[in-house]
Amino acid sequence: MTPQCSRAECRRDATHHIVWRNPRIHAADREKIWLACDEHVGFLHDYLAARDFPVTTHEGLPA
Structure with missing residues (x-):
């Protein structure tokens, strides 16, 4: 099954992964994807950035 x-x-195939965390509740080493x-x-990306969450976008799927 291809990640969505x-x-x-949305049911489209995923082509990017967005790494983020909520610094108010997550330790610095805890990231979500x-x-x-x-x-x-x-x-x-903009949804998370608007909430002042640290966020990065990467092409492709996580390893």
């Missing part, structure tokens, strides 16, 4: 985009109701398709990678 994390955007609600969302997967994103080409269409939603910007939306998901």
